[in-house]
Amino acid sequence: MFYVDNRLQFPVRVERPNPSFARALQQAIGGVEGEIRVAMQYMFQAFGARGDPKFRDLLINTAAEELGHIEMLATAVALNLENAPLSLQEEVSQDQIGGGVLNGVDMRHILSTGLAALPSDANGVPFDASHVYASGNLAADMHANVTAEATGRVLAVRLYNMTDDPGMREMLSFLIARDTMHQNQWMAAIEEMGGLQAAMPIPNSFPQEEENQEFNYSFLGFQADGSEPVQGRWSQGQSIDGKGEFDSRHMEPQGEEPALGRARPDSGAQVEQT
Amino acid sequence: MFYVDNRLQFPVRVERPNPSFARALQQAIGGVEGEIRVAMQYMFQAFGARGDPKFRDLLINTAAEELGHIEMLATAVALNLENAPLSLQEEVSQDQIGGGVLNGVDMRHILSTGLAALPSDANGVPFDASHVYASGNLAADMHANVTAEATGRVLAVRLYNMTDDPGMREMLSFLIARDTMHQNQWMAAIEEMGGLQAAMPIPNSFPQEEENQEFNYSFLGFQADGSEPVQGRWSQGQSIDGKGEFDSRHMEPQGEEPALGRARPDSGAQVEQT
Amino acid sequence: MFYVDNRLQFPVRVERPNPSFARALQQAIGGVEGEIRVAMQYMFQAFGARGDPKFRDLLINTAAEELGHIEMLATAVALNLENAPLSLQEEVSQDQIGGGVLNGVDMRHILSTGLAALPSDANGVPFDASHVYASGNLAADMHANVTAEATGRVLAVRLYNMTDDPGMREMLSFLIARDTMHQNQWMAAIEEMGGLQAAMPIPNSFPQEEENQEFNYSFLGFQADGSEPVQGRWSQGQSIDGKGEFDSRHMEPQGEEPALGRARPDSGAQVEQT
Amino acid sequence: MFYVDNRLQFPVRVERPNPSFARALQQAIGGVEGEIRVAMQYMFQAFGARGDPKFRDLLINTAAEELGHIEMLATAVALNLENAPLSLQEEVSQDQIGGGVLNGVDMRHILSTGLAALPSDANGVPFDASHVYASGNLAADMHANVTAEATGRVLAVRLYNMTDDPGMREMLSFLIARDTMHQNQWMAAIEEMGGLQAAMPIPNSFPQEEENQEFNYSFLGFQADGSEPVQGRWSQGQSIDGKGEFDSRHMEPQGEEPALGRARPDSGAQVEQT
Amino acid sequence: MFYVDNRLQFPVRVERPNPSFARALQQAIGGVEGEIRVAMQYMFQAFGARGDPKFRDLLINTAAEELGHIEMLATAVALNLENAPLSLQEEVSQDQIGGGVLNGVDMRHILSTGLAALPSDANGVPFDASHVYASGNLAADMHANVTAEATGRVLAVRLYNMTDDPGMREMLSFLIARDTMHQNQWMAAIEEMGGLQAAMPIPNSFPQEEENQEFNYSFLGFQADGSEPVQGRWSQGQSIDGKGEFDSRHMEPQGEEPALGRARPDSGAQVEQT
């Protein structure tokens, strides 16, 4: 279960409120790279975690942390909206820092929330929970978490580059640091489970001799001219999981033209199809 | 640009058509772990790839491969629907292999497609392209791809365990093998870019001294009772990126209670808030 | 069944067309606070109404009214788009009334509709019918309707404050009045069913002695420091439904740590989880 | 504006309530082939219609008709749910007509609506208004309408084949007839605008000499082996719009490999990309 | 910020695991009546609360409570899936308690989560955050909260009626009690703000003399035959807000037929429209 402290996890200050930046921050709240996603993802991974309970513990603590990040960012959005125009006649001079360049405000900040954050991305698209990856396989989940923290840090860096407000940069500097830790933390969890080689191919519970042995370590090229595929680490040497040797080849069809036959008479097709 | 060969990439045979399994296969077509997702993801990563063109080449070839996987699975769905009931009065004996247990058919296979595949998941939810992760950062993208192939192989294994149709198992054995390769392939691409340590923290282009130095390698615990967080590889030793030393601590609020002030009079709030 | 009159329910005039305001008006058409939502909500509540038919009658009449409001607003959008720029080279001077401040036009007004309304919100997100609340419980539905009309009136007021076009203000003054009536009307329907006390707790058909008697009138606090929760009308005095006495307390866990056990071997988890 | 008559447009009778069929009927309410879609589509086309007002008139009348079809189908859903099981222990014998085969009930009919219709499809996916096609081009819209009525009639026929309830078949026989009329009606509207040849290519307002003259009447093949494309009416003879002559050819790349250059240093890419 | 305790807020026991009931419970997690919704709704209302901070305090504490309810329900889902079939050949006898009647399992419980909860509803539709109502107007928000708790209690009652598992009923009895309290609690918050009359019409900050005075307390009928609208508390007596007197009338069009004029030549319409 969860508890709350009314204070923020880290200070949130805005020196020069900017409604365009409020819009940009929405991506870090409700975007696929954002904090609602990781909070819910770590929560659902924890709720479904099977095996050693330390992973449940690890996940649910970081879920609690991310809930606090949503709060920080929502506060930052509200503070950036402090002087947002409420009418189409308000001072155009407010546009001086680039609203016209960077797409102005999120109109729903005015129309729908009364100058506060939305659980949506920078284009106003609401977060949807299909982005909560919790597969029941801890190694797959840890990769999903590294991905979330990698794209999350890319986003935070872009936000940092977009603003020169000292308060906002201080907050983002904290969030960037946490993304650094979390990228490392989830990779460390894979080490705790035995490391990349032991974990791969994911799931490692499937008897690998039952997978097709001709195509499991071969990089396939699909150039229409039949030329050899591009070479690299993926086409030669031992595979990353240590269980095979990479090679490469141009792929040819192994199957035939599919034939579904004619349509059944009462299936709603045209007569000509039946 | 893309070309087509009318033959299938790999043979698709169904010995005992099963409309419930057709439904399950939909997850591998239009689910977040499925083939539409990876096909589009690799495509958009390729279309936006900047830097060494070999990564574009790598990505677009595998995109072409995944397009062929959609075709294989869609064919498998249609073949599994061959004897699906078109009326509520058809033989209940068709239920003998567990339709009642595993949720029967996808009704839209009858109502909307005339016994063919949908670009939707096993619950009939259409694929939506917000799952196409293409961040403009190749290392983040490669992690997203490993995630997609890891959850994809988990799914393929579950489908393999769900059926005993020899044709379906042969096809899934091929797809599982390809997921093995692709997990390895995308990790190999990270090695080609210098390896995990060089790549992390992602993005590696941000001057790391600008991130908060107190919180970038510390595992934070959020237990309400103030106890120390769970220990593991994530709380001690050198960080995975080799750029810090893990430690851990119980987190305390660093900020204050947020205060947004009163509502502006013309912002649609209640009088009591203004 | 429904009929149509080609005339509008109320006059719609635009003196100074403004494509930014057209965008804002979209929120009142396809937003969650908008008219498509209430039209469909009242319709589906009517279609599923059980018990005294007067409520079906009440609901379907107001549904018909709201259909006419969609028409009015769609007309207002089209009239506001009259001079919208069709090319990136058109007169920037058109921007004089704040397009840059308030986010310019909805590009799809140009690209997708040929200068007419969309069934989407101010950010271009299409209306989705999951917002149609029709629970089969009339009291719950009436509260949903009050909510819809309360947020609807908040939105209409914000739109009114955003524009100074006399025609638009006249139309909005009508819509605001209707929202006043509808808020009152749905509360009146609860009175018609016996009033708030009789209706609560919703559903009133559940034998209240079967609900947990320790926690049904207690305001619970979840402050991490264990402090008492914030006091107010919710923590003391008779409950609003007249069936209990409010108190308050700090909540402690009543359950144990959940333990799901280990993963099943063929469930696609990692070996370490099984 | 819209009016209502409390009576149904056509009688709705259910002799043998069947909750599985209730689920199937949902596709005709909230599916992409369903009635909410056409009602809203014709409404928004009418609201944005420019040019001869007779088309607005035509569209809004049929919109009113379709609103009545939603009502009929919602009533049919509720009547089919009359004996639906409310607990997991209720008589399994209710399953005698194939619930197990055809996917049982929509659980939300029990959990969310109290045995009434949802604005969702047969898989419980809510209708979303992105399916409302209203392009501002009347000829394009008429084709969209023919498509809607063609897929709508295909769906109604499949529902008709799925049930043997006389009441349901009578209702569907009416809806199938209306789809026949509406397919004809929208094609007739194209004739009223001058016919297919005059209307095409849509939009006919674009000076056709500005389109690429080499590729505007040529069927292109993309077989990887370079073979000629499949022949048919589309590859020879006068074009359907009467403005060109069909031919066919194998397509070759006309462009070069795209090169986006290196990533900008502050764009969040990896160092290796910049 | 948020903290966590590894123990559950209330005990979760399942005596007879039932994968169909697991599916039903999903509605209480990811449905529009569910716990993700209220947790996020109260959070975002708190994050944007302006005016007296006690409301922020009230909201964020209940948000923390609801986070714990998500955890309880997710645990209940996993426990109900304990014996779920992983293959289409597993014992059909597992179907004895009605899987066939009530729609069997959510296939994604097997394919996507490895026997754990999803952030989706009973039909597998993911939660989407457009359902998080946080309007910036506290009275409107409180009504939204009453609605959420009313539909939430209706759902919990239906789940209670659906099962006879003592553990599940004990858990639901607690959740039903909390919904009772929360309905009362949010109505109490309106009293704290001065009561229903003072709060209405929402927002009470709009000068009511600017709304149309002819239509703000009149129940309008839209019967096509011009008959008087249905009478009730909504058509006579003092209005609920105490600021007007109800009356009723048949509505007539106040406006004219809308005329958008002809299409602009370069707007992509047909020539006939321009």
Place this chain on the structure above:
Amino acid sequence: MFYVDNRLQFPVRVERPNPSFARALQQAIGGVEGEIRVAMQYMFQAFGARGDPKFRDLLINTAAEELGHIEMLATAVALNLENAPLSLQEEVSQDQIGGGVLNGVDMRHILSTGLAALPSDANGVPFDASHVYASGNLAADMHANVTAEATGRVLAVRLYNMTDDPGMREMLSFLIARDTMHQNQWMAAIEEMGGLQAAMPIPNSFPQEEENQEFNYSFLGFQADGSEPVQGRWSQGQSIDGKGEFDSRHMEPQGEEPALGRARPDSGAQVEQT
């Protein structure tokens, strides 16, 4: 299966990069009128095609073509973003060509993709595959395809009118030409199946004598005043399918007021409804 050629199907040049136009181009990638839609639609129609295999062949070749169009447009987006501002402080002078008028950039082009295309529309709404129409009925599908190409060409023309960049106009001139061909091509496919009269009413496999004979060729008017419906080609003469004679009439209710009866006691309704 699919192959790839690294070169583009047609040259893509941008002389004056314009991030606003990049946003507009998104509609042609991920909008409902866009290329992802047609690529996937033709693919799924091909994968489910029953009857003469030439239609599968026709469809899959054009699917391959459209995949190449996605690539062209994604490249065009990236090239238009070349000088997009990465910070809110960058030169406002970049706004000279109308960013303020036409809604500036898609912020996610900066925040989420690093200056590359998204699989979303011009408002940032991700493509969702419910727009992939593949009905199992080839005639219905061909109409869906004509619709897609008609709205696609309308969109391409609007984009052409929006820009004066010669490179962009050259590319759009090619895409407009292809839409001309494809409109003709899908109509030609209907001719190949026997022509419009033979195909209609769709599906032509339903015995037309089983549809309601009173309402299958009658245009129905729903004017509240009972007046005759608007006359046109749809109200007189032979029907387009040649199988009936058009007439018209004012519609009257054929059914009664629906009566669902009272609510079941354990269905979660209010006591008053049961």
